[in-house]
Amino acid sequence: MLKEYIEKHRNDNSFNSSEILDIIVTHIDEHCDEHSNCIVKKIHEQLHGKHFDEDCALKTVNEMYFIKQGTSSKTYGSFVTLEQANKIFSRVRDEINKAYNVFDFYVALNMIYSDNYNLYTKWFKDITDERMIEIVTEATINWFNDADSPYSEDTKIWSYLKN
Numbered sequence: 001m002l003k004e005y006i007e008k009h010r011n012d013n014s015f016n017s018s019e020i021l022d023i024i025v026t027h028i029d030e031h032c033d034e035h036s037n038c039i040v041k042k043i044h045e046q047l048h049g050k051h052f053d054e055d056c057a058l059k060t061v062n063e064m065y066f067i068k069q070g071t072s073s074k075t076y077g078s079f080v081t082l083e084q085a086n087k088i089f090s091r092v093r094d095e096i097n098k099a100y101n102v103f104d105f106y107v108a109l110n111m112i113y114s115d116n117y118n119l120y121t122k123w124f125k126d127i128t129d130e131r132m133i134e135i136v137t138e139a140t141i142n143w144f145n146d147a148d149s150p151y152s153e154d155t156k157i158w159s160y161l162k163n
Helices: 002-009 017-031 033-048 054-062 082-095 102-123 129-145 156-162
Strands: 065-067 074-076
Touching (some): 054 102, 102 156
8 A cells, every 4th residue: 555655656746755764664663663673674684684783683682581490580681792602603603504693693692591591500500601601502503403493594593583
């Protein structure tokens, strides 16, 4: 409907596609969170493919959280920093699909940590942060390489979190 309307009025003297786009974007941002997120996702995929860039990765990880067993408080944010992820990624790069970038890896590391925090702390009592990073790294590599995933092998983390 919108496309048809714009096509019909494109030749009007008062038609300014930039102004109309600005009105549409403002309206969607103010009134349609679900559609806004969908549009941002589509634009991101056109610019970067189905992979994270730095801004999107940082935002995604900052929204991640875990709840310690027996409490109700949420712990948000990264367990592995982007700097740490970059160092680990350069070391394990050859163990995962070449299509993934450091930002995909950063998001996956933190997702694996937040999703499995209670399990890992139950299995590994008094674990050091260094050892936890080793375990989370191994689990992340395994997650990326899991062959029976319903997601494409080269866009798994993006598809998993951004569906």
